[in-house]
Amino acid sequence: MALLALSCQTTEKHHIPPKAFRQDRNGWIYVHLEGTPSAIGFQHGSLLAPEIDTTIRMMAYYLKHETKKDWQFYRQCAANFLWDKVDREYKDEINGIVAGMKAWGKNYDSLDITALNATEELAYYYVPQLMDKQKPGSGDNKAPGNCSAFIATGSYTKDGKIVIGHNNWTAYMVGQHWNVIADIVPTKGSHMVMDCMPGFIHSGDDFVITSNGIMITETTITQFKGFDSTQIPEFVRARRSAQYANSIDDVIKLFVTGNNGGYANDWLIGDIKTNEVAKLELGLKDYKVWRSKDTAIIGSNFASDPKLIAEETTFKISDTTTSPNARKRRMEQLVTDLKGKIDIDHGRQIEADHYDAIHRTKANNKCVVCGHVDEDKKGCMEWDWGAYYPGGSVQSKVTTADLAKDLKLWAHMGHPCGQDFMGASVYKIHPEYARQSKYLTAMRCYRWRLFEGQK
Numbered sequence: 001m002a003l004l005a006l007s008c009q010t011t012e013k014h015h016i017p018p019k020a021f022r023q024d025r026n027g028w029i030y031v032h033l034e035g036t037p038s039a040i041g042f043q044h045g046s047l048l049a050p051e052i053d054t055t056i057r058m059m060a061y062y063l064k065h066e067t068k069k070d071w072q073f074y075r076q077c078a079a080n081f082l083w084d085k086v087d088r089e090y091k092d093e094i095n096g097i098v099a100g101m102k103a104w105g106k107n108y109d110s111l112d113i114t115a116l117n118a119t120e121e122l123a124y125y126y127v128p129q130l131m132d133k134q135k136p137g138s139g140d141n142k143a144p145g146n147c148s149a150f151i152a153t154g155s156y157t158k159d160g161k162i163v164i165g166h167n168n169w170t171a172y173m174v175g176q177h178w179n180v181i182a183d184i185v186p187t188k189g190s191h192m193v194m195d196c197m198p199g200f201i202h203s204g205d206d207f208v209i210t211s212n213g214i215m216i217t218e219t220t221i222t223q224f225k226g227f228d229s230t231q232i233p234e235f236v237r238a239r240r241s242a243q244y245a246n247s248i249d250d251v252i253k254l255f256v257t258g259n260n261g262g263y264a265n266d267w268l269i270g271d272i273k274t275n276e277v278a279k280l281e282l283g284l285k286d287y288k289v290w291r292s293k294d295t296a297i298i299g300s301n302f303a304s305d306p307k308l309i310a311e312e313t314t315f316k317i318s319d320t321t322t323s324p325n326a327r328k329r330r331m332e333q334l335v336t337d338l339k340g341k342i343d344i345d346h347g348r349q350i351e352a353d354h355y356d357a358i359h360r361t362k363a364n365n366k367c368v369v370c371g372h373v374d375e376d377k378k379g380c381m382e383w384d385w386g387a388y389y390p391g392g393s394v395q396s397k398v399t400t401a402d403l404a405k406d407l408k409l410w411a412h413m414g415h416p417c418g419q420d421f422m423g424a425s426v427y428k429i430h431p432e433y434a435r436q437s438k439y440l441t442a443m444r445c446y447r448w449r450l451f452e453g454q455k
Contacts, residue, residue, distance in 0.1 A: 016042070016043055016046055016047075019032065019034055019454075020032060020033055020034065020035075020043040020047065021047070022047040022048070025449055025451075026411075026413060026446040026447055026448075026449040027179060027413030027414060027444070027445075027446035028179050028180065028181050028411060028413055028446075028449065028451070029048065029051065029179055029180050029181070029198070030180075030181045030183065030451060031043070031044065031047050031048065031180060031181070031182055031183065032183045032185075032453075032454045033047075033182065033183065033184050033185070034184070034185035034186070035185075035186075035187060036092070036186075036187050037089040037090065037092035037093040037096065037186070037187075038092045038093065038095065038096040038099075039096065040093055040096065040184060040186060041092065041093035041094060041095060041096020041097040041098075041099070041100065041201075042096040042097070042099050042100040042103075043096075043100065044093075044096070044097050044100060044182075044199075045096060045097035045098060045099060045100020045101040045102075045103070045104075045106075045199075046100035046101075046103055046104060047100075048180070048198040048199070049100065049101045049103075049104040049105075049106045050104075050106075051177070051180075051198035051199075052097070052101060052106070052108075052113075052116075052198040052199040053101070053106045053108075054177075054198075054439075055116065055177045055197055055198045055199055056071075056108065056112055056116055056199065057439075058173060058174070058177065058439040059071075059116060059119055059174070060074075061438060061439060062171070062173055062174060062439070063119065063123055065435065066123070067123050067127050069123075069127060071112075071115070074115035074118075074119065074122055074123075075111040075112060075115050077115065077118070077122050077126065078110075078111040078112075078114035078115040078118065079111055080229075081229040081230070082114050082115075082118055082233050083110065083111070083114055085231070085232050085233060085236065085258075086114065086233065086236055087236060087240070089188070090201055090236060090239060091110070093201050094110050094113045094114060094117075094201065095110055097113050097199060097201075098110055098112075098113060113199055116197075116199045116200070117199070117200055117201060117202065117204075117233075117235040118233055118234075118235055118262070120204065120234070120235075120262070120263045121227070121233060121234045121235070121260070121262025121263045122262075123142075124142050124143045124144060124263075125142075125143060125224070125226070125227040125261060125262045125263065125264070126227050126229065126262070127139070127142065128140075128142035128143065128225065128227075129225075129226075129227045132225070139225065140223060140225070140314045141223060141314075141381070141382060141383060141384040142384065143220065143221065143222065143223055143224040143225070143264065144169075144170075144220060144222070144301075144383040145169070145219070145220050145221075145222035145223075145300070145301025145302075145323060145324050145382065145383055146168065146169040146170050146205065146219070146220045146301065147166060147167060147168055147169050147205065147217075147218070147219040147220060147299065147300075147301065148166070148167050148169065148219065148299070148300050148327055148331065148351065148369045148370075148371070148393070149164075149165060149166040149167070149217045149218065149219050149268055149298070149299040149300075150163075150164070150165050150166075150268070150296060150297065150298045150299070150331060150335060150347075150350060151163070151164045151165075151215070151217065151268040151269075151270050151277045151296070151297050152164075152277070152295070152296035152297070152335060152342045153270065153275055153276070153277050153292075153293060153294065153295065153296075154275070154292070154293050154294030154295065155294050155339065155340060156294070156295065156296040156335060156338075156339050156340065156342055157340075157341075157342045157343065157400075158340065158341055158342060158343040158346075159343070159400075159402070160275070161272070161275060161400060161401035161402065162215060162270040162272055162275060162277060162400065162401040162404075163342050163343060163344070163346075163347050163398070163399075163400050163401075164207075164215050164217055164268065164270055164347075164398070164399060164400075164404075165217075165347040165348070165350055165351050165396070165397065165398040165399075166205075166206075166207045166217040166218075166219075166351070166396065166397050166398075167351040167352075167369070167370065167393045167394075167395065167396035167397075167416050168195075168205040168393065168394050168395050168396070169301075169371050169391070169392055169393050169394070170205070170391060170394055171389075171390060171391040172374070172390045172391055172392070172394060172421055172436075172440055172443045173390065173436050173439050173440040175391075175394025175395065175443070176394065176440065176443045177197050177198065178195060178196070178197050178204070178205055178394060178395055179197075179395070179413055180195065180196050180197060180198055180200075181193065181194075181195055181411060181451045182194055182195075182196050182200075183407075183451075183453045183454055185453075185454075186243060188243075189243035189244045190210035190211045190212045190214070190242070190243055190244070190245075191210065191211035191407065191453055192208055192209070192210050192211075192242050192243060192453075193208070193209050193210075193407045193408075193409060193451065193452075193453040194206075194207060194208035194209070194242065195207050195395070195397055195411060200235075201235070201239055202235045202236075202238040202239040202242065203238065203242070204235070204238075206218045206238060206265070206267075207397045207409075208242045209399060209404040209407060209409060210242060210243075210245070210407075211407065211453075212245065212246045213271055213272040213273045213404070213405070214241075214242075214245050214246070214247075214248075214250075214251065214269070214270070214271060214272075215269065215270035215271075215272065215399070215401075215404055216241060216242060216251065216267065216268070216269055216270075217267075217268050217299075217397075218265035218266060218267045218268060218299065219265065219266050219268075219299030219300055219301050220263065220264070220265050220266075220301050221264045221265060221266060221281070221283065221301065221302075221303045221308075221313060221315075222301045222302065222303075222313070222315050222322075222324050222382055222383070223313050223314045223315040223382060224261075224264040224283065224303075224312055224313050224315075225312060225313065225314065226261040226264065226283060226284035226285065226312050227260060227261045227262055227284070228259075228260045228261050228284060229260065230260075231258050231259060231260035231261075232257075232258030232259070232260055233260060233262060234260060234262040234263040235263075237254055237255050237257075237258065237259070238255075238263075240254045241254040241255055247271055247273075247274075248269050248270075248271050248274075248276060248277075248278045248291060251267070251269050251280070252269075252278075252280050252289060255267065255280060255282055256280075256282065256287060259282065259284065259287075260284070261283065261284025264282060264283050264284065264312070265282060266279055266280070266281045266282075266299045266302075266303065266304070267279065267280040267281075267282060268297055268299055270401070272401040272404055272405060274293070275293050275401070276291060276292065276293045277291065277292065277293075277295060277297060278290060278291035278292075278297075279291075279297045279299075279304075281303060281304055281305050281308060283303075283308045283311075283312040283313075284312060285308075285311055285312060286305060286307055286308040286311060286312060287308070288304070288305040288307075288308065290304075296335035296336075296339070296342070298328065298331040298332060298335060300323075300324050300327035300328045300331055300369070301323070301324035301327075302315070302317070302324040302325060302328050303315065303317075315382070320358055321358065321367075322382045323366040323367060323371065323380050323382065323383075324382070326356065326357060326358045326366070326367035326368075327367065327368070327369055327371075329357040329358070330353065330355055330356070330357040330367075330368070330369060331350070331369060333357060334350050334353060334369075335350075338350075343400065344398055344399075344400055344403070344410060347398035347400075348396070348398050348410065348412070348416070348448065350369065351369060351370065351393075351396040351398065351412075351416045352369070352370050352396070352415075352416035352417045352418075353368060353369040353370060354368045354369070354370055354417055355368060356368055364376075364419075365378075366378070366379070366380040366385075366392070369393075370392075370393045370415055370416050370417045371391075371392035371393045372392045372393075372415070372419070373385055373388070373389050373390075373391045373392045374388055374389060374390045374391065374392060374421065374426060375388070376388065386432075388426070388429075388430045388433070389433070390421065390423070390426060390433055390436060390440065392415070393415050393416060393417075394414070394415070394443065395411065395412060395413050395414065395416075396411070396412045396416040397409055397410065397411045397412075398410050406452065406453075407452060407453030408450060408451065408452045408453075409450075409451055410448050410449070410450055410451075411448070411449055411451055412445070412446065412447075412448045412449075413445070413446045414443055414444055414445030414446055415443075415445055417445075418445045419445065420442065420443065420444045420445055421442060421443040421444075422442050423436070423437055423440050423441045423442055424437075424441070424442075
């Protein structure tokens with residue numbers, strides 16, 4: 001474990017309070033941030049300056065190839081229709097990140113940090129919308145299906161209380177940077193613990209627990225079409241929900257109000273005060289809510305509402321060979337088989353599962369919960385990932401109501417199953433992906449680690 005110690009001289013020079021700190025733990029960077037929005041931002045930018053710099057450089061490189069848009073395009077989006085819809089406190093936090101980075105010689109501005117926070121909604125919702133205007137249908141496969149998640153309560157869990165788990169699916173080049181555990185104590189709203197990327201003011205892949213007893217995660221709706229640039233960015237609504245929601249109803253209202261359709265998800269929400277869980281399926285035109293105190297809800301990038309599916313996606317629910325539908329079948333099996341037993345250990349097992357329910361065998365491919373598209377000869381074309389594309393599960397988190405009450409969660413960096421990705425051997429066999437070696441040499445796995453918010 002490496003601890004970034006801040007000397008008295010450094011603390012005074014860069015205005016970092018003694019309570020703010022960074023620790024490197026099991027592949028994760030844990031940061032404790034607290035205070036006003038600008039103070040939280042400055043601490044964030046100072047403690048993670050090298051990582052934010054690398055993440056922006058990586059993202060610009062990655063998106064230039066994947067979306068055919070350079071970083072200036074994303075900065076311009078931030079200037080044209082994002083920045084004016086960011087709450088004052090989050091503008092202050094973003095400006096604080098910029099100031100913290102500049103204190104360590106990293107020269108970025110608020111448009112860079114805003115664009116970074118909005119990469120999911122811009123690259124996979126706004127850009128495809130522009131593509132469809134030029135050539136109808138050309139953006140159909142752009143909204144990806146990232147993540148396998150569940151939330152369970154009542155008769156489905158060992159103690160009758162909520163258990164929640166999530167693994168993040170994305171390109172390995174991007175996912176290796178989803179390695180921050182942010183412990184944030186703002187002057188207003190809830191104390192939050194969440195995973196995120198360096199420079200994010202929200203979780204992004206989304207796993208967050210709060211001092212108000214709220215638990216939130218999600219999985220993306222595959223092949224969703226829709227975006228409204230006149231409304232509030234998704235990353236702002238996600239941060240609001242984490243910071244200010246005191247109930248499931250609050251989470252729903254904060255997400256639905258001003259919805260721009262960006263990063264359309266099935267949000268899995270729990271409230272440890274009531275032991276109730278819910279799913280908010282949020283598109284742009286449509287949304288639907290399911291809720292119960294005795295259920296297990298799973299997410300693997302499929303939508304459930306027939307109206308939303310028909311009106312806002314091009315996803316084929318009848319195609320059992322797709323990754324979302326294959327994982328849906330397996331996760332339904334798992335929560336049924338484990339009914340009455342689900343706890344932390346079983347939660348970790350679910351997120352690391354390698355059984356292909358379509359082919360009825362153990363496998364490393366797009367159809368298993370712990371995805372390995374880099375070993376799938378068919379790739380994952382529903383997301384435009386070709387054969388052996390370096391993408392799949394990149395990390396995982398699990399917690400329970402009792403742990404979340406104390407702001408504790410278990411996290412695993414790298415494939416939840418424990419298998420490393422070694423770029424050199426992959427690029428030798430698949431040189432079509434060798435360009436990624438500039439920012440992706442390996443994605444190693446670490447041991448599970450318990451993280452706790454500082455009181």
